[in-house]
Amino acid sequence: MAQVWYKQRPSKALFLGITALFLLCSGSVGWAAEDDKPKINPLEITTPDPLLPSPPVERPATPQEIRLLREALDDLNAQATEQLKAGNAPAAFEIWYREVRLRRSLGTVEEVQALGRIGDIAWTNNQKADLQIITQRLQTIRAEALGKPIRKNEKRPLGTADVPASVTDVTPENAELLQALGQAYQQIRLPGEAVEIYQLILADARQRQDAATEEATLKTIAQGHMSWFDYPKAAAAYEELLVLASQKGDRVSEVVYLQQLAYIYDKVKQPENSLKFKQQLLQNYLTDPQAANQIPAIKIAIADDYQALNPPNPDAASQNYQEAYNLAWTLQQFASASEALKKLGDLYRNYKKPEFALQVYQVLLQVDQQSYNYYNLMNTYDQMGQIYLERGDMEQAKTAFQQGLELAKSLKYQENYFVTQIERVSKQD
Numbered sequence: 001m002a003q004v005w006y007k008q009r010p011s012k013a014l015f016l017g018i019t020a021l022f023l024l025c026s027g028s029v030g031w032a033a034e035d036d037k038p039k040i041n042p043l044e045i046t047t048p049d050p051l052l053p054s055p056p057v058e059r060p061a062t063p064q065e066i067r068l069l070r071e072a073l074d075d076l077n078a079q080a081t082e083q084l085k086a087g088n089a090p091a092a093f094e095i096w097y098r099e100v101r102l103r104r105s106l107g108t109v110e111e112v113q114a115l116g117r118i119g120d121i122a123w124t125n126n127q128k129a130d131l132q133i134i135t136q137r138l139q140t141i142r143a144e145a146l147g148k149p150i151r152k153n154e155k156r157p158l159g160t161a162d163v164p165a166s167v168t169d170v171t172p173e174n175a176e177l178l179q180a181l182g183q184a185y186q187q188i189r190l191p192g193e194a195v196e197i198y199q200l201i202l203a204d205a206r207q208r209q210d211a212a213t214e215e216a217t218l219k220t221i222a223q224g225h226m227s228w229f230d231y232p233k234a235a236a237a238y239e240e241l242l243v244l245a246s247q248k249g250d251r252v253s254e255v256v257y258l259q260q261l262a263y264i265y266d267k268v269k270q271p272e273n274s275l276k277f278k279q280q281l282l283q284n285y286l287t288d289p290q291a292a293n294q295i296p297a298i299k300i301a302i303a304d305d306y307q308a309l310n311p312p313n314p315d316a317a318s319q320n321y322q323e324a325y326n327l328a329w330t331l332q333q334f335a336s337a338s339e340a341l342k343k344l345g346d347l348y349r350n351y352k353k354p355e356f357a358l359q360v361y362q363v364l365l366q367v368d369q370q371s372y373n374y375y376n377l378m379n380t381y382d383q384m385g386q387i388y389l390e391r392g393d394m395e396q397a398k399t400a401f402q403q404g405l406e407l408a409k410s411l412k413y414q415e416n417y418f419v420t421q422i423e424r425v426s427k428q429d
Contacts, residue, residue: 042097043137051102066106073099084125093122093130100137109180112141116184123189135188142181142193145174170204182220191228195221215244222260235264235273255284255291262301271308278302292327296336299324303343314351318344334371341367342376345383354387361387378407378414385421398425 048054051072076099083092096118104111115134122130146169170178178197185194198221205213222237238260245253258281265274282298285291303320306313321344328336341364348357361384368376385400405418 041133041136042094043100043133045097045101049098049102052105069102069106073102076102084121089125089127093118093127096121097133108141108145109177112138112177112180112184116180116187119184119188123187131188135190138181138184138188138193141177142197145169145177145181170200175201175204186224186227191224191230194224195233198224211244215241218244226260226264231264231268235261235268238264251284251288255281258284266301269308271305275302275305275309278305293331293333296324296328296331296333296340299327300336300340300343303340307347314347317347321347329367334367334373338364338367338371338373338376342380345380349383349387354391358384358387374407374411375413378404378411381407382418382421385425389425394425394428398422401425 051069076095080092080095080099083089083095096114100111100114100118103114115138119131119134119138121127122134178201182194182197182201185191185197198217202214202217202221205211205217218237218241222234222241225231225234225237238257242254242257242261245251245257258277261277262274262281265271265277278298278301282295282302285294285298299320303317303324306317306320321340325337325340325344328334328340341360345357345360345364348354348360361380364380365377368374368380381400381404385397385404388394388397388400401418401421405415405422408415408418
């Protein structure tokens with residue numbers, strides 16, 4: 001078949017040439033130097049590729065030519081993947097570098113997307129040299145996109161951006177490219193660069209009063225911080241998103257952001273902040289008839305926070321545990337009802353109120369019997385036996401431990417423990 005080729009104007013050259021003969025071509029241009037000579041950057045190789053015309057002819061590419069080239073590039077990606085699976089990483093990345101050079105013909109956005117994808121593979125497979133090559137290329141593209149020179153030989157901490165950006169750097173021409181760069185930086189695990197790009201996009205969206213882009217970018221920033229376990233910065237982004245959702249009256253998103261904030265402040269062990277957002281979440285549930293089944297769990301979580309405060313608030317914790325139990329029992333959520341009672345009984349034990357604790361444990365036995373939760377039943381009998389033992393009521397203690405032993409035998413778990421407890425009581429009886 002006859003070869004097809006074209007050449008675009010120099011301002012945005014798009015040199016494509018496709019022949020059926022080379023559509024499935026697997027050969028690639030590798031390192032162009034001998035072992036005793038410095039190796040050149042595989043992304044800077046300029047040797048003509050058989051998938052491109054030589055010499056190029058000036059005319060725009062047709063949709064069919066672009067489609068055929070993309071199919072050929074997808075095939076190269078598949079070949080590289082197979083090489084990597086076979087344990088031949090050098091050959092795989094040689095093919096991938098060829099793919100990137102050819103993707104460049106389709107535009108910088110496609111090149112960046114390929115760099116991010118391949119960079120992720122390099123990071124996952126601990127290919128440090130390849131990751132460095134890809135990172136350098138992304139930094140070059142970033143500098144060109146923002147109109148900033150690259151500072152050569154500058155040493156800086158990994159994960160920090162090389163040149164601060166400003167909102168004036170965002171233009172309609174580079175907006176899509178910046179989005180691709182942000183994603184690529186995430187894929188090669190450079191959160192500093194990714195956040196700087198997204199902050200730039202965010203500032204531009206706010207300046208243009210583009211609410212949709214503002215919210216989408218904030219979500220990306222928040223999710224990025226979460227994936228990097230940077231909980232304080234994730235919380236700051238989610239709090240901004242919560243304000244936006246509240247202003248719009250978007251109840252669905254508001255609940256999602258409140259859940260994320262409660263989770264984050266649990267992770268960083270800040271019960272005062274966690275409590276604040278859980279209480280807001282509870283108010284949302286209380287005004288939504290469809291969310292009634294969520295209330296017991298959130299009330300238990302609120303009670304936990306009251307216990308974790310400095311100083312703790314046991315009265316508020318007790319009230320929330322009781323309310324959680326009552327609603328969970330009504331909704332036949334036996335697991336939540338059991339959890340609330342167990343925590344309430346433990347609370348009374350910790351605050352030296354054994355009589356109240358025993359009353360709670362008696363109710364807990366009924367709940368766990370209702371749900372056939374033998375493991376919890378066994379543990380509750382143990383707790384009751386310990387209280388009776390502390391009070392010197394050996395007969396009640398022995399009875400509780402014997403009931404626990406029967407359950408332990410049925411579960412084939414902790415039998416020796418209960419035997420030991422019974423022997424201990426018998427010696428003191």
